[in-house]
Amino acid sequence: MIRVQGSYPPVGGRPVNPAPRYSKKAAQKAAFPFSTMFTVYALHSAKFNKIYIGYSSDMENRLDAHNIYQTKGYTFRYRPWVVVYTESYPTKKEAMIRERQLKSAKGREFNWNLINYRQDD
Numbered sequence: 729m730i731r732v733q734g735s736y737p738p739v740g741g742r743p744v745n746p747a748p749r750y751s752k753k754a755a756q757k758a759a760f761p762f763s764t765m766f767t768v769y770a771l772h773s774a775k776f777n778k779i780y781i782g783y784s785s786d787m788e789n790r791l792d793a794h795n796i797y798q799t800k801g802y803t804f805r806y807r808p809w810v811v812v813y814t815e816s817y818p819t820k821k822e823a824m825i826r827e828r829q830l831k832s833a834k835g836r837e838f839n840w841n842l843i844n845y846r847q848d849d
Contacts, residue, residue, distance in 0.1 A: 766823035770813040770830065770839045773806040779839050780809065781830045783823040787814065812843055 767787045771780040771794060780803055784790035791811060794803040803809060817823040829835050 765816045765818060766820050768815045768817065768823050768826045768830065769811055770842075771803070771809040772812045772839075772843050773809055775808065776806040778806045779812075779836065779843070780806075781827060781835070781839070783820075783827045785820075787811075812846065813839060 764785045766783055766785050768783045769781070769787060769790075771782075771791075772778070773780075780794070782790070791809070794809045795807055798804045815826060817826060830839065
């Protein structure tokens with residue numbers, strides 16, 4: 729076998745395979761202790777009596793974005809927001825499905841009942 733000093737891959741040898749690549753599905757299915765959890769949340773603006781439903785992988789920063797950092801959009805107009813409901817999911821897809829359910833008529837009814845219950849206390 730002929731080798732040239734400093735060549736990559738080695739001349740005459742078989743190429744070295746790089747580290748294996750994993751698809752997003754494979755990464756989601758793998759149960760690592762450091763995997764990202766997604767939070768579905770409902771916010772309430774008592775000042776304007778509005779609700780907002782969303783999901784995020786970093787709830788603290790997302791709440792700060794709604795209340796402090798955003799300069800335009802729906803949540804900017806109705807500040808301040810308070811978290812009234814959260815659920816956690818292991819995958820983004822599951823969180824998106826649950827967010828869609830909470831944005832439906834039945835889901836909004838659930839959130840309003842939750843808000844009204846808390847105000848009665």
